[in-house]
Amino acid sequence: MERIETEAPAREEIGAGYAGRIFRQIQRVIDDTGGQAGTLIRVLQQAQGLIGYLPPPVLKTISRDLKIPLSELYGIVSFYHFFTMVPKGRHVIQICLGTSCYVKGGQRLLDTLKKDSGLEPEGITPDGKFSLETVRCLGCCGLSPVMAIGDDVHRKVKPGEIKDILSPYE
Numbered sequence: 152m153e154r155i156e157t158e159a160p161a162r163e164e165i166g167a168g169y170a171g172r173i174f175r176q177i178q179r180v181i182d183d184t185g186g187q188a189g190t191l192i193r194v195l196q197q198a199q200g201l202i203g204y205l206p207p208p209v210l211k212t213i214s215r216d217l218k219i220p221l222s223e224l225y226g227i228v229s230f231y232h233f234f235t236m237v238p239k240g241r242h243v244i245q246i247c248l249g250t251s252c253y254v255k256g257g258q259r260l261l262d263t264l265k266k267d268s269g270l271e272p273e274g275i276t277p278d279g280k281f282s283l284e285t286v287r288c289l290g291c292c293g294l295s296p297v298m299a300i301g302d303d304v305h306r307k308v309k310p311g312e313i314k315d316i317l318s319p320y321e
């Protein structure tokens with residue numbers, strides 16, 4: 152898969168290949184909305200729907216064409232939890248590092264994941280199967296430490312159990 156360049160290309164620079172195709176589709180989304188700033192959330196949602204996340208070149212293109220400062224776009228994307236600037240795996244692992252989970256070993260879960268699969272927070276495995284996030288509370292502090300895989304919440308997790316927990320998702 153061709154990597155999207157880090158600078159948003161000008162319209163006339165958009166060439167063949169994956170990146171060009173994606174940018175043409177995003178351009179269509181922007182054009183369909185009439186380039187109105189009021190349609191920003193829809194443009195962001197549709198752009199994310201095309202590639203699964205909103206990398207800087209995509210945000211730069213949207214900023215340029217909707218004439219919205221890039222800093223404002225970054226603010227909006229980080230405010231709404233359903234937007235992401237990093238690619239997500241098919242299964243999103245969340246390790247809770249809220250106070251209760253941290254005290255009961257949440258950091259050890261994170262260290263084990265890093266050691267066993269090389270996953271860092273905001274990272275994704277090379278095969279795109281798993282990505283990792285840290286969160287502040289998953290709402291079941293009495294059963295710390297907690298990790299979630301998608302909607303499945305695993306409670307009182309011990310580092311040695313992580314491999315078995317992940318295997319059904321492989």
Ligand code: FES
Nearest residue numbers: 247249252289292
């Ligand atoms: S602190 Fe981890 S579930 Fe609340």
